[in-house]
Amino acid sequence: MAWVSLVLAGLCEAFGVITINKLxxxxxxxxxxLLNLGFGASFLFLAYAMKTLPMGxxxxxxxxxxxxxxxxxxxxxxxxxxxxxxxxCIALILVAAIGLKLIG
Structure with a gap:
């Protein structure tokens, strides 16, 4: 469940970034x-995920x-x-994130 929460946190983060441009x-x-909801949800999901997953x-x-x-x-x-x-470069970021998941 922590990994699902972490992915949701990342998606909310991306939504927050888009709403910066909208603002x-x-x-x-x-x-x-929308900006506050996006980043707020992102931090909440991240905090939940970090109860189980290593911070780094x-x-x-x-x-x-x-x-x-x-x-x-x-x-x-x-x-x-x-x-x-x-x-x-975007693909490299995603490959690195997947690599961290596989290693950890």
Missing amino acids: NNSRNWQSLL TAYAIWTGIGSAGGALLGIMIYGESKDWRRIA
Whole structure:
């Protein structure tokens, strides 16, 4: 269950990153609420996961899912660059997160 919680934490982190851009584009209370809900849920899921998982592994995977997810959502939603080198770097982040799971 800790791994499911950690993946949810990473997905909420990616959602929070996307809502930062939404808040910059339209400063309203709905955008601010979504931002707080995304990051708040992310921290709650991360805290739950860290009751079982080692802190270093949990944090690395959480940030990896959040950063890779944020980059992928930026490509899909905001039309950011789809350069193959960028995609390769995102893949490296995900491979490293999976490697930590397999080792730990």
